[in-house]
Amino acid sequence: MELVSVRVAEAPSARGRVRLLGDVVYDDRPREPEQYWFDVPEKYAGSLSISGNPWLACLLPLAVKRGEALRLCLPADPMLLANAARLMQIWSGWYKRLRPIRLEASSSLTDPGSGVRKAGAFFSGGIDSFYMALRDTDQERIAGVPRIDKLLCVWGFDIHIDTAHEFQRLRSRLSEAADALGKELVDVATNLREVRFREVDWGRLSHGGALASVGLALERGFDSLCIAGTHSDGPLRPWGSHPETDPLLSTSITKIFHVGVGIPRSEKTEYVSRSDVAMRSLHVCYRINSADNCCDCRKCLLAILTLEVLGALDRCPALRRRTLDLDRVRKIYLRSPAYRRLYRDIEIRARAAGRRDIAEAIAMCLRRSRRMKPLLVTLRWLETKRGIWRIARLLRLRTLAGSVQ
Numbered sequence: 001m002e003l004v005s006v007r008v009a010e011a012p013s014a015r016g017r018v019r020l021l022g023d024v025v026y027d028d029r030p031r032e033p034e035q036y037w038f039d040v041p042e043k044y045a046g047s048l049s050i051s052g053n054p055w056l057a058c059l060l061p062l063a064v065k066r067g068e069a070l071r072l073c074l075p076a077d078p079m080l081l082a083n084a085a086r087l088m089q090i091w092s093g094w095y096k097r098l099r100p101i102r103l104e105a106s107s108s109l110t111d112p113g114s115g116v117r118k119a120g121a122f123f124s125g126g127i128d129s130f131y132m133a134l135r136d137t138d139q140e141r142i143a144g145v146p147r148i149d150k151l152l153c154v155w156g157f158d159i160h161i162d163t164a165h166e167f168q169r170l171r172s173r174l175s176e177a178a179d180a181l182g183k184e185l186v187d188v189a190t191n192l193r194e195v196r197f198r199e200v201d202w203g204r205l206s207h208g209g210a211l212a213s214v215g216l217a218l219e220r221g222f223d224s225l226c227i228a229g230t231h232s233d234g235p236l237r238p239w240g241s242h243p244e245t246d247p248l249l250s251t252s253i254t255k256i257f258h259v260g261v262g263i264p265r266s267e268k269t270e271y272v273s274r275s276d277v278a279m280r281s282l283h284v285c286y287r288i289n290s291a292d293n294c295c296d297c298r299k300c301l302l303a304i305l306t307l308e309v310l311g312a313l314d315r316c317p318a319l320r321r322r323t324l325d326l327d328r329v330r331k332i333y334l335r336s337p338a339y340r341r342l343y344r345d346i347e348i349r350a351r352a353a354g355r356r357d358i359a360e361a362i363a364m365c366l367r368r369s370r371r372m373k374p375l376l377v378t379l380r381w382l383e384t385k386r387g388i389w390r391i392a393r394l395l396r397l398r399t400l401a402g403s404v405q
Helices: 042-047 053-066 078-094 127-137 164-180 202-217 265-273 276-281 298-310 326-330 337-352 356-382 389-400
Strands: 002-010 017-026 029-041 070-072 118-122 150-155 184-190 222-228 255-259
Touching: 002 053, 017 042, 017 053, 029 042, 029 053, 029 202, 053 070, 053 078, 053 202, 118 127, 118 202, 127 222, 127 265, 127 276, 150 164, 150 202, 164 184, 164 276, 184 202, 202 222, 265 276, 265 298, 265 337, 298 326, 298 337, 298 356, 326 356, 337 356, 356 389
Parallel strands: 002 070, 118 150, 118 222, 150 184, 222 255
Antiparallel strands: 002 017, 017 029, 029 184
């Protein structure tokens, strides 16, 4: 695959915005370029990258997944090029089907431009990113992390690029939160999840590179970028955004930090619950493509249960769209060990707080998940087999009928 051209133009979808575009061709479609783009407010036009760095960050996971050499028409930073080799080694160690690919790009130190460069942080409005932003304003700041000037909110990741109304609602809420925290909100739109980049497993491999590419698209305006860590409960596991891999997406002029690793999610939620700003604006859900939280998926319910145990749920209108239904909690299916640890932690906290009703509901969902998992794992394996995959899929869906996921 190859990045064949890059240019900057007015964004066709909205006035007052500019677009960084890249045309990419693939080995199986050499005559059919696909367009990748990043939209930013016009006042940030001078921050847009003139290097191959953002394209390397987002295209490398796809090239490795497809097993194709990656060629870039623009030079990339020597630090990022060197780190790319290490990234591919890590990924191939995590996932046995992946192999390092050949990377063809010239090397050149990135031009920082002449403007003042700031520290940025990605901000979705979730527990992890609010924890990072709030800790930045606290006297006891996270050691080694630069003070954050701007918060980057990405349209096209949690909310689809074709639902402008929902993103504007979320942006309005997060902008108010950023103002209250003394930060500037920068909204960036991208079609990464609409092009062939979507072929890469978002959770396990690609979202760290996607975030880095958004930040590096504005690299002339940022000397550092912070990504909120998601690993917190239990041993670190392979994941698309990881404390070992995110910093490897740094360049000689823009350092990337993975912030908040090793802090239990319940502890982060407790910290965030003390902030009225966060309680008004919390956005933890990506299930319904909305600025609202569905309040009925395992991620929403984890936050709801934690806040209820902490006695803070009444202060969080963003997660009080429904009355807490413990019968729904009993029906949660927890597929991953990480989620089982998260819910087990809340069960322990609930018992300590005297909320036996919540503890028993969580205990039942954990028992139910353990019973269901062997059958569901078998059915997922059978879905990969010719001749029986349709039956296996039907049986899996029936087994999960009525479950909360």
